[in-house]
Amino acid sequence: MPPPEDSAKPRLATGCRWRSEKESKASSKPERVILYPEGALRLRDTGLLILEHCDGNRTFGEIIAELEAKFGDADPEKIRTDIGQFLEQLRQRRIVDY
């Protein structure tokens, strides 16, 4: 199963959702939680940033472009591969759909 096409719109899969902010404990490190059947993903830093962009409205191409701008001097090809693989793995686990 391949990583997303540029035109795909990644989003959380049915039945997976962000834990609401008021439920998440206030902590020094900004952390958010995705709840899914039988588990939870605690996200911070890059993983958090990527999934916050996967709102079902942005295309994969747009997400890559926005994140490349944020990461500045990192290799764009590597950014694309890493994010693609990350989303592909989450799709295998039925947490992300595209």
Place this chain on the structure above:
Amino acid sequence: MMIPNPLALIAEITHRCPLHCVYCSNPLELAGASSELSTTEWADIFEQAGKLGMLHAHFTGGEPLARPDLTELVAAARDAGLYTNLITSGIGLAETRLRALVDAGLDHIQVSFQDSREDAANWIAGAKAHAHKIELSRLIGQQKLAFTVNLVVHRQNIDHIEEMMAFIEQLEPERMEIAHTQYYGWALQNRAALLPTRAQLEKAAEAVAAAEKRLAGRIRIDSVVPDYYARFPKACMGGWGRRLMLINPAGKALPCHAAEVIPGLEFENIRRQTLEFIWKESSSFRRFRGEEWMPEPCRSCDQRSEDFGGCRCQALLLAGNAAATDPACSLAPAHQIVEAALAEANSSTAVSQPVAGASFVQLQQRAASLWSYRTTPE
């Protein structure tokens, strides 16, 4: 010792059930309706669970739908910040009630199937439930919630696991759980009829591996090797008092589904103690938490932080000692008990598998001598 926060609450809200599955893991002594916790008592439990940092509430039973207030209970759990999961046979779930549950915040529904063949499925469940479950699956597909199909496999149905997985595939769930029967409660009583042979198991493992590959990205398959055939025991409940707490219909707080079988342990009741106290302070949750209690060979074993010595209830049920290494472990002093059960299951005189294409009546006649059906409490 640092006590981690619990992750999930298993809300066993009733023991009443319209099904009579021969592999039910409920205790042989079931709690009656008159002893069940009230709606407000459950709402209070969910609030406490949320405050303690729990993330999930698993509604189970018996059949959770037997509680007329299930929608209110789901809403209360969701209000408390919990991800809500309903584990159900689907009996008693019509479209309006399903929609009400989803509106109340139900996140995930898990429907168990006994077989792909209707007669066999109804035979195992001791009730005509199969056709209704198929209809329900179609309704679930129209709702916005995660859908898992749980397929319970054992000696009587594992030979056509490919057919069963293909059947589940067309129900279009996000997840498929291949659940090998665990031998507690009613299943232990019926073990001779349920424990598969090694050959059955190996063939099934190949079929599952092929299906995993074929369905990748579409249906996630979760499947676990049954512990009787594994080298090491299962990490029961993710470790005693480490991740999960079960509240039974009458309010008893248990570290494991079958924990009540363990003599000498006193279980607190949520009617008299707070959830936080029970989790952190109660003697029952502390009894097998961590590694202090472990005997050899667990105590010095590299696996101890993976499997936590296996299941305490199984140790009691099979070896007669809850503090023994789980006999399912190949290193356990009492492993010969499991080996004996396996030898029997693999011998030529073992309980045979059903004849393909047998009718419901033929199957029922055979059932009388084969196993006992789970009863339901008043």
